[in-house]
Amino acid sequence: MRIAFVNPNATASMTEKIAEAARAAASAGTTILAFTNTDGPPSIQGEADGEAARPGLLAILERERSAADAFVVACFDDTALLEARGRSGAPVLGIGEAAFLVAAEGGRLFSVVTTLSVSVPIIAANIAAYGLGKACLKVRASEVPVLALEEEGGSARETVAAEIARAIAEDRPDAIVLGCAGMADLAGAFSARFGLPVIDGVVSAVRLLEAGYRPGSLANRSIP
Numbered sequence: 208m209r210i211a212f213v214n215p216n217a218t219a220s221m222t223e224k225i226a227e228a229a230r231a232a233a234s235a236g237t238t239i240l241a242f243t244n245t246d247g248p249p250s251i252q253g254e255a256d257g258e259a260a261r262p263g264l265l266a267i268l269e270r271e272r273s274a275a276d277a278f279v280v281a282c283f284d285d286t287a288l289l290e291a292r293g294r295s296g297a298p299v300l301g302i303g304e305a306a307f308l309v310a311a312e313g314g315r316l317f318s319v320v321t322t323l324s325v326s327v328p329i330i331a332a333n334i335a336a337y338g339l340g341k342a343c344l345k346v347r348a349s350e351v352p353v354l355a356l357e358e359e360g361g362s363a364r365e366t367v368a369a370e371i372a373r374a375i376a377e378d379r380p381d382a383i384v385l386g387c388a389g390m391a392d393l394a395g396a397f398s399a400r401f402g403l404p405v406i407d408g409v410v411s412a413v414r415l416l417e418a419g420y421r422p423g424s425l426a427n428r429s430i431p
Contacts, residue, residue, distance in 0.1 A: 210416055211240040211275035212409070213267050214388065215260035215282045217247045220357050221389050225281045225409050228391035232410040234417055240275055242267050250353035250389075251282050253325035262285045268295045279305070279412045281388045283321065285328045290430040298421045302388060302408025303333055307419075309411040310382045310404075311342040317406070319368060321386025322356075324348040330386055344378040346386070356389035364393060371401060382406055 212229055214222040226241035228397040233239055246263030248256045251254045260282070268278060268291050278299045280288050285301030292299045299365045310317035321330060349370040355363040367390065371383050385394055394407035 208236060208277070208417065209240060209275040210277050211239045211242060211271060212279045212281045212412075213242045213244065213264060215244050215247050215257075215264040215280065215286045216250050216353075217243060217245050218249050218354065218357065219243050221353075222281075224357075224391055225388055228407065228409045229279075229413050232413040237413070239413075240271075241281075242271060245400060251284060251286060252323050252353055253376060254329065257282070257284055257286045257329070261290070265290060265294050268299070272296045272393055277416045279409075279416075281409065283386045283388055283408060284326060285333055291361075292422060298416070300397045300412050300416060300420070301333075303330065303386070304337055304408075304411050304422075305411035305415050306384045306386075306406050306408035307334055307337055307339050307343070308415060310406045311339050314342075315381035315404075316342055316344050317382040317384050318344045318380040319346040319384045319386045320374055321346065321348055321369045322351050322353050324350065326386065329431060345374065345382050347374055353387060353389050353414045356387065367393065368397065368400070371397060371405070375401060375403070386410075 222243040229239045244263040247260035280301045283303045285303040288301045324400045331346045349367045350367050351363045391409040394405045397405040
């Protein structure tokens, strides 16, 4: 199986992080491809950035439509996801959608920890649109800019960790969802640190697609 991750922003280091996390999660029979939207903004923080990223994202999907068996929009806002499904000849999944589906498995309740407050309304609206509003306890902002997650030795990770700790204490979730593709390398360490599932959308997308998930298919009702 070939799964292509498309980073809607122009930050190549984030694309590399996404690809590394996806390859670590993939089974032996899965090939991971990764594309960067070089025409997009450096990061996607709110509706305006998402709109700016849209043309380049859709152009990649049209250009590479035969390159993979499935595509993943690797922005937690699920940028232009419905349009992307219309432009690609293959299934297209968003990492936000994937993370929510995995987090809600078995009736679990979850809280989301994202970057900035400007992203909270978009994420909350997506959760409601996916029919998972009852599973989500709260969408929280750590107030960490997306690109701060790319800085080595910075305080961003500990700021995110502090918000996770608050979510656990105040929301009492069964799982935490990391609300940014730039957090793809944090889930394992945070799961061990906090003693509950900390879920990343990149790994979740690989898992679902390998399990046969196809967006919009009635067959998905049995997954998970």
